[in-house]
Amino acid sequence: MRLKEMREVIRNVPRYLTGLRDKHGPLVRVPMGKTDAFLVSDFDVVQDVIIASSRRFDKDAQKTGPGPDDWGSSLERVLGKGLVTSVGTYHRRQRRLIQPVFHRQRIAGYGTAFAAIADEAASGLTDGRRFNFHEAMYELALGMVTRTLFDVSLDSEAADRIRTAFPREGGPLRWELSPFGKILLRLPLPANRQFKRGLKAVDDIVYGMIEERRKGSGDGEDLLSVLLTVTDADTGEHLTDLELRDEAITLLMAGHETSSGSLTWAYYLLGTHPEIRERLHAEVDEVLGDRLPTVADLPRLQFTDAVYSEALRLYPPAWVLVRRALEDYTANGYHIPRNSVLMVSPYVLHRDATWWPEPERFAPQRFLPDPDPSDPLTGHAKTPGRPKLAYLPFGAGPRQCIGNVFAQMEGVMALATLSRHWEFEPVGDPPDRVTSDFTLQPRGGLEMIAHRRR
Ligand code: HEM
Known part of the structure; x- marks a missing residue:
């Protein structure tokens, strides 16, 4: 790899991979140390890998990554065998047991909390003040998930300990994903000690909460209380304390890393597209007037939903x-040897110009249910014959995001609540450099100026 290419990879890996797809087509071998790694963008193959033949692929792909031995283990040290990291029959059982907890109706019960937390965040804003918007969205998303999972508020001691345990950028949790991670992890660095202390602190909180709920009346509405009542219909067994701990920490981590990023990007896009921002404001003002949104408003917040x-x-x-082929695999004329790493990138697939005309353009009308025939960009998410997997922010198949309804509802409620009185102006250079080790985030945060709009 030439120096210039290397710089581009370091700057923005997702964009680099999109370039590889554009240049080399729907199956590209990507240089990744000794491992065979392929970027797959052929929709039939994606469908097969993620859904139809998913049992021929595993999710423990990091373990065969370019690291010296078992990559990904630090993620497992934190998340244990929760839904994100577990595989095979164990994962299938846990998923079957936990899926009903995320039923739309139950999640709708958290709507008031979503609006209240976003409103609290709005009340802390100062007109004309420049601040790290990304950090603020991180706090907001963490607040949403700690309230719904544990029924604790963000200024509680528990939330504070969770927040300080895992630094958002850097730190051992992320090091293991870097080529030098294994070396860094062995050094007696203060960050390593902080990581261990943090992990212990989070464990203590979660086990403490499990114990508290086991002693209590058992009618709590938070996700942890509901997880405690989950029963395996075949065996009559409940989740053990260790299983509960792993799932709770998994939901905590999976539930705020992602949403903080999506809200940050959404407001960055709104900040750079005044006409779209005005249309959003018009909808929010008309539907809500002076009150906070409720779940019953969601069907009328169509443009807000489309923006998100x-x-x-x-x-x-x-x-x-990321998946690993458990056996040799051939599809659509492509041959993938056993143990290869397959990368299916929503970022790359979402830029397929066949299904998304002018793919780089921010055009929420693509998602509106009633296409406007005079606008070439409207209604594309509804195009007949469009592969379902042309849009997969929440994945698909047996490993699809279990929190997808939660996340969409939370995101739309947060957008509607914050936009009632506030808009945000990005400052500095566009966020061209991204962090993409776990989730896609602007590197080094994102500065914005808050403006009170009414
Ligand atoms: C905008 C927000 C979110 C996005 C974009 C997102 C995206 C995803 C994606 C793409 C996957 C599948 C990964 C794969 O197939 O390898 C996933 C899995 C998962 N997500 Fe989310 N997620 C979001 C929010 C949430 C929330 C709020 C929760 C929980 C409250 C959550 C919990 C999980 C869990 C537990 C899994 C693992 C599911 C399994 O493998 O069975 N996510 N997420």
Whole structure:
């Protein structure tokens, strides 16, 4: 790889991979150390890998990554065998047990909390003040998930300990994903000690909450209380404390890393597209007037929903889904040897010009249910014959995001609540450099100026 190419990879990996797809087509071998890695963008093959033949692929792909041995283990040290990291029959059982907890109706019960937390965040804003918007969205998303998962507020001691345990940028959790990670992890660095202390602190909080709920009346509405009541219909068994701990920490991490990114990107896009911002404001003002949104408003917040969906198209936080071939695999004339790593990138697929004309353009009208025939960009998400997987911010198949309804509802409620009184003006250079080790985030945060709009 030439120096110039290397710089581009370091700057923005998702964009680099999109360039590879554009140049070399729907199956590209990507240089990744000794491992065979392929970027797959052929929709039939994607469908097969993610859904139809998903059992021929595993998700523990990091373990065969370019690192010296078992990559990904630090993620497992934190998340244990929760839904994100577990595989095979164990994952299938846990998923079957936990899926009903995320039923749309139950999640709708959290609507008031979503609006209240976003409103609290809005009340802390100062007109004309420049601030790290990304950080603020991180706090907001963490607040949403700690309230719904544990029924604790963001200024509680528990939330504070969770927040300080895992630094948002850098730190051992992320190091293991870097080529020098294994070396860094062995050094007696203060950050390593902080990581261990943080992990212990989070464990103590979660086990403490499990114990508290086991002693209590058992009728709590938070996700942890509901997880405690989950029963395996075949065996009558409940989740053990260790299983509960792993799932709770998994939901905590998966539930705020992603949403903080998507809200940040959504407001960056709104900040740079005044005409779209005005249309959003018009809808929010008309539907809400002076009150906070409720879940019952969602069907009328169609443009707000479209803005969030379009932000997820352009900047899907889970920008790459990684799988490992458990056996040799051939499809559509492509041959993939056993143990190869396959990368299916929502970021790349969302830029397929066949299904998304002018793919780089921020155009929420693509998601509106009633296409406007005079606008060539409207209604594309509804085009007949469009492969379902042309849009997959939440993945698909047996490993699809279990929090997809939660996330969409939370995102739209947050957008509607914050936009009632506030708009944000990006400052500095466009966020061209991104962090993409876990999720897609602007590197080094994103500065914005808050303006009170009414
Ligand atoms: C905008 C927000 C979110 C995005 C874009 C997102 C995206 C994704 C994607 C693409 C996957 C599948 C990964 C794969 O196939 O390899 C996934 C899995 C998962 N997500 Fe989300 N997610 C979001 C929010 C949430 C929330 C709010 C929660 C929980 C409250 C959550 C919990 C999970 C879990 C537990 C999994 C693993 C599911 C399994 O493998 O069975 N996510 N997410």
